[in-house]
Amino acid sequence: MTDHHAHPRPYPGQELSVGEVAERSGVAVSALHFYEREGLIHSRRTPGNQRRFRREVLRRLSFIRIAQRVGIPLAEIRSALDSLPDGRTPTRQDWETLSAQWRAELDDRIRRLQQLRDDFTGCIGCGCLSLDRCGLVNPHDRLSAEGPGPRRLVG
Structure with missing residues (x-):
């Protein structure tokens, strides 16, 4: 069984600091720490106890932010990410599969929002x-x- 939390020794440029991830992703450092505590992303610690993230975390963060933006709860996002083999970063096919699973819920949310918009005055x-x-x-x-x-x- 592969431990997707463990990272091999990195090649130069393969890993990013928490500040670099925040800058590249547009996600606040505090949010990165929160996502890590929630098990949505993972890092390793250097001998100096600094976080290092694999570059793939940027795609994973994009996936998380897109799913959140359309209203998918973090628990469902975590479950979806946990369903990926070996904890890999979502691929285009993974996103298509997961978005198809979420389609009915999103369609229902859209319907309720349209109803609220149309009846909002009263x-x-x-x-x-x-x-x-x-x-x-x-x-x-x-x-x-x-x-x-x-x-x-x-x-």
Whole structure:
């Protein structure tokens, strides 16, 4: 079994410092540290305890940022990355496969956003204190029967 967290000794230019990764990817150093803690990316430590990332992390970060931008939760992104053989960096084929899996969820999100956009003038948000004119989530003030205050955001 291959340990995808271990890196062989690098060739010159094969690895990047955390600052170089941040600069090249446009991702803040703090976000890189967070992604690493969450298991989305991996680095090795030099004898001086500095992080070194393989260049492939740039493609992996692009994958993460694109998926986040369309609303895929980090847990699903991690699961998708973990499903790749040997923890490899996603290829074009990997992205096509994963995006096909996420298509139904994204289509549903698009539909809800379009509905919100189209009905936004009369809406002040989900759980809108059971306003009687909310046609999105509370037509005819049906949530008022459940009590006062926001109903959909409770819990």
